[in-house]
Amino acid sequence: MKGPLTMRMPLGFDLAGAVDRRLWWGLLWGALGAVADAVPWALLVALPLLMQEDGGGMSPVWLLAGLGAAGFVLGSGLKALALNANFSSTYTMVAQARLRLADHVARLPLGRVLSWRDGAISDLLSSKFSLYQDIMTHVWGLVVAGLTFPVLLWAMLLLLDWRLALVYLAFVPVAMLAIPWSYRLLDAAAARVSAERDLAVAGVVEVVGGARDLAFFDPQDRRRQAVHQHFDALSRASLATEVAPAPALASYALVLNVGVVAVMLLADHWLGDGSLAPMVLCLALFLVLRLNGAVAEFGLFLAELRFARAVLSDIRALANEPPLPQTKAAVQPVGGEIQFEDVSFAYDGQAVIRGLSARLPAGTVTALVGPSGAGKSTLAHLVGRLWDVQAGAIRIGGVDLRQMDEATLNRTVSMVLQDVTLFPMTLADNIRLGRPEASDDEVMAAAEAACIHQRIMDLPSGYQTVFDPEAVRLSGGEQQRVAIARALLKDAPVLILDEATASIDLDSEALVQQALSRLCAGRTVLVIAHRLWTIRHADLILVMQDGAVIERGTHPELIDSRGTYARLWQAQQGR
């Protein structure tokens, strides 16, 4: 998916990128199946004519029964073909749409993805997409076949008596007005369901993920009760969604039934003035009643698609998120120098980085310090292009990040953040994540340099241990050292470090520091520092406040200048 998915099709087939040809075959078989269904009715209409003709041959009733049976067999076969083609095409297309959407999410600014409520994207790609898939696979084919059958019945009615056919037809568009009305009634209710569902899913993720903190700090279970309330609200909203379109659907049925009554009354009138034969009247009334049932059914299928519309609007909202612009002519950086040139950035109009400039020579360590909310993490994230700057530029090795392609940026920058993510694969594969082709020896060498080799070897399956936080108990410091090994192996020239604030035990901390100093050697490092003693040897310290650098220099220079840094240093010494 190259850009935002803006080309719209009402049922969202455009999201798949291309229409699977089997879809058209499915529609054709479905329509032909409906024609076969209409055969007995056509024979019924033809019965009076057949009966008028001189017999001698087969009885018309037998003929009708034989052709009717053949129509039934043929119709069943065609419907089976239609179902097969409809299912296989719609399943394929919905799966394609899901994959394209997942690719699209991967191209969004990472910062945007992380800002979604916990679980919202996975819920959309799994549960909501499944609902959409069910409707597409089960209802779509029925809608098309469901249209053919009443059209054929109406054509027969037209042949029998064009006046009755036109009278009934006049009521159909009026009834159809109720379908868009039902969609409008549903839209507001569906938006509420979607919002409540997102809150409930996020609540569950939060309560499960934070179970330990909640056990100690929320003895009255207030967070869990809040989740209960979201689920209550969700079930109320879901019920309201079912009920909301009821007035529209009832009106649809009412108008159609009034149409049938009108046909009956006029038929009676035309019978009275002799312009309608009694036999034709009987057949026409049969047809109108069956036709009315088929049109009512068709309306229900259409109404059923409303659920797809509701889910589709959420899917489209995600599909229309603008991805990070990708450059066509990628430029390769030379060296690892980082330059911030008058960089500004705001979240939703709220300025967080204001005209910041700095030069971080290749192979040096620069520390970012400052009070909480000063913009340190945001600046570090901008170097990793989790977002794009809104003014100014960030260059690495002389190249504006926006001129680097994804692969180059990935090769150039490593990030080791506080929250380490280890994936459910072997520890060896976790370490070689950034360089999948690395040999086992290289993986082990990186783990040794990161002071985690021995701990891994102590596990029963060693490097082949599949990481599972429940079964493989690695401490915070150990997980961090696995992440350091990962970064060592990837060997990118630029390293963004978010120094851990979580207290890890002293032994582990000493090992982490040792591993970090090996990782930092020879690279351009930007480290977000919380404990100043860890960065007192940094080549450059940038003191940030309100998105700007208010002091810069080495540790001795900043101490001598007796400014904010010196005060922060004093404060931390006192602890």
Ligand SMILES: Nc1ncnc2c1ncn2[C@@H]1O[C@H](COP(=O)(O)OP(=O)(O)OP(=O)(O)O)[C@@H](O)[C@H]1O
């Ligand atoms: N994804 C986001 N959406 C909106 N605002 C954000 C987002 N991330 C951070 N902010 C806001 O931007 C400001 C700077 O945050 P940032 O995390 O960069 O500061 P920081 O100096 O790293 O703070 P800390 O030391 O506490 O991590 C804060 O006011 C924060 O609330």
